[in-house]
Amino acid sequence: MLELINAVCGYGGVTALQGITFEVKAGQLVALIGANGAGKSTTLRAISGLVPLRAGALRFDNEVLTGARPPRILKAGIAHCPEGRRVFPHMTVEENLDMGAYLRSDRSEVAADRDRIYGEFPRLAERRKQAAGTLSGGEQQMLAIGRALMSRPRLVMFDEPSLGLAPNIVERTFAIIRRIRDTGTTVLLVEQNAFAALDMCDHAYLLEGGRIVLSGSGAELIANPHVRKAYLGA
Ligand code: ATP
Numbered sequence: 001m002l003e004l005i006n007a008v009c010g011y012g013g014v015t016a017l018q019g020i021t022f023e024v025k026a027g028q029l030v031a032l033i034g035a036n037g038a039g040k041s042t043t044l045r046a047i048s049g050l051v052p053l054r055a056g057a058l059r060f061d062n063e064v065l066t067g068a069r070p071p072r073i074l075k076a077g078i079a080h081c082p083e084g085r086r087v088f089p090h091m092t093v094e095e096n097l098d099m100g101a102y103l104r105s106d107r108s109e110v111a112a113d114r115d116r117i118y119g120e121f122p123r124l125a126e127r128r129k130q131a132a133g134t135l136s137g138g139e140q141q142m143l144a145i146g147r148a149l150m151s152r153p154r155l156v157m158f159d160e161p162s163l164g165l166a167p168n169i170v171e172r173t174f175a176i177i178r179r180i181r182d183t184g185t186t187v188l189l190v191e192q193n194a195f196a197a198l199d200m201c202d203h204a205y206l207l208e209g210g211r212i213v214l215s216g217s218g219a220e221l222i223a224n225p226h227v228r229k230a231y232l233g234a
Helices: 040-048 070-076 093-100 107-120 122-126 137-149 167-182 194-200 218-223 225-231
Strands: 002-011 014-024 029-033 055-060 078-081 155-159 186-190 203-208 211-216
Touching (some): 014 040, 029 040, 029 194, 040 078, 070 078, 078 137, 093 107, 107 122, 137 155, 137 167, 167 186, 194 225, 203 218, 218 225
Parallel strands (some): 029 203, 155 186
Antiparallel strands (some): 002 014
């Protein structure tokens, strides 16, 4: 469904991705793990069009999206739930959700999707007129997930969704991400909690120094001695 081929990109003099190739198959939950600075966030930003590719290609459902700007990527069906949630703090919950649908013109369908999200996250419904900046960290994460879903993505990318959340909220967030996959939306997950990510994914890639150094099923990576030692604290 998604293919990144020999992608090279970076920031000024820093080359963050040194030519990475991977694919995400339709219907799967694919995890991208690695240490801080390995290039995980940059990979998601490259797919979103936020960081331009210096070389390589991006394909989604056989459409070539190399060089496409973020609105075209979103329109193609790829949503990005960024690290640190990045809700718009001075806008209400409802306005934040509507921002996720800003490229859609089917207003009644958008309203129906918003109601579905309120059904899924009752706390957001209760706080729909409240400024997003007043929500707790967990509520902001639910809002960021809801906002990403408002574009009706076929692929949704999550960047460190568990970061800074209390353990019970982390569990809840992971359950929501699994359910998103189970209801047919493809997921690309970047997670610092390597065990949780490997445990729930269908396929995983390990990124080190801007290169994919290992790939396999979650179970295969969990059993790999290097992964165990460097990422699972075993
Ligand atoms: P983290 O979990 O810390 O976000 P990561 O695996 O997501 O790590 P990236 O954020 O993609 O890693 O960073 C990859 C490399 O690019 C690192 O060397 C980092 O210092 C550098 N980098 C990331 N963002 C920028 C930026 N805005 N300007 C300059 N260099 C950056």
